[in-house]
Amino acid sequence: MPVLNASTLTLDQVYVHLKFQELSYGTFKSLLQLEPLSEFEISELAQIRNDFKNYLNDGKVLEDMVMALTVMPLLRLAGFYRAPIKMRMEQEIERINLEDGDISITGRLDLICINKNRPTISDIAFWILAIEAKNTSISASEGLPQLFTYAYKSLEQQQTVWGLTTNGVYYEFFYIQQNPQNASSPTYQPLPSLHLMEPESSEKLLQVLKAICKLQNAVVSI
Numbered sequence: 001m002p003v004l005n006a007s008t009l010t011l012d013q014v015y016v017h018l019k020f021q022e023l024s025y026g027t028f029k030s031l032l033q034l035e036p037l038s039e040f041e042i043s044e045l046a047q048i049r050n051d052f053k054n055y056l057n058d059g060k061v062l063e064d065m066v067m068a069l070t071v072m073p074l075l076r077l078a079g080f081y082r083a084p085i086k087m088r089m090e091q092e093i094e095r096i097n098l099e100d101g102d103i104s105i106t107g108r109l110d111l112i113c114i115n116k117n118r119p120t121i122s123d124i125a126f127w128i129l130a131i132e133a134k135n136t137s138i139s140a141s142e143g144l145p146q147l148f149t150y151a152y153k154s155l156e157q158q159q160t161v162w163g164l165t166t167n168g169v170y171y172e173f174f175y176i177q178q179n180p181q182n183a184s185s186p187t188y189q190p191l192p193s194l195h196l197m198e199p200e201s202s203e204k205l206l207q208v209l210k211a212i213c214k215l216q217n218a219v220v221s222i
Helices: 011-018 039-056 063-078 140-154 199-221
Strands: 003-005 085-092 096-098 103-106 108-115 126-133 160-166 170-177 187-190
Touching (some): 039 063, 063 126, 063 160, 063 199, 126 199
Parallel strands (some): 003 103, 126 160
Antiparallel strands (some): 085 108, 096 103, 108 126
């Protein structure tokens, strides 16, 4: 049986093998409740931008440094470091076996944020946010095939998961769902791209991350 690595897949291959369907662009406000940032959060956000700018001025920033300089500080500021949320890095996905094409897909995602208190089938961790990072010389959308492949496995255990691809500068969110009309053909809804180095856009970026984090905590408390 041929084995494909998710990192080598094209978006067309993801459409063919995993049957993903793209929905029309959505808006953050239709899916999330965005709240104003505090002065402290705005100040910390400015520091993240300034720190990253110092590295951008030197040229290309590699994936590991994109994670260290932007993604991880943003997640900390948004509340993802706090219980019941846990983060797992370099998580290897369970192999996907495709019956129709006699093909397997394997791979390793950059980062997932899970909710330890949210029950799932077979005691598998509930995914909140899946993140795929690229270096700054590559478009953030280059991470889509990997992101959708990883999310495909999570949808076997839950109805929705948020996805994020980034090159440190641009952040592209996706709302990924099971398809009620066709269980074998999941859907994804792209959201407007956000820019870390633009103050207003970066504030919305943090608002979105905070809203995703808060939404998961609210689900647990019901």
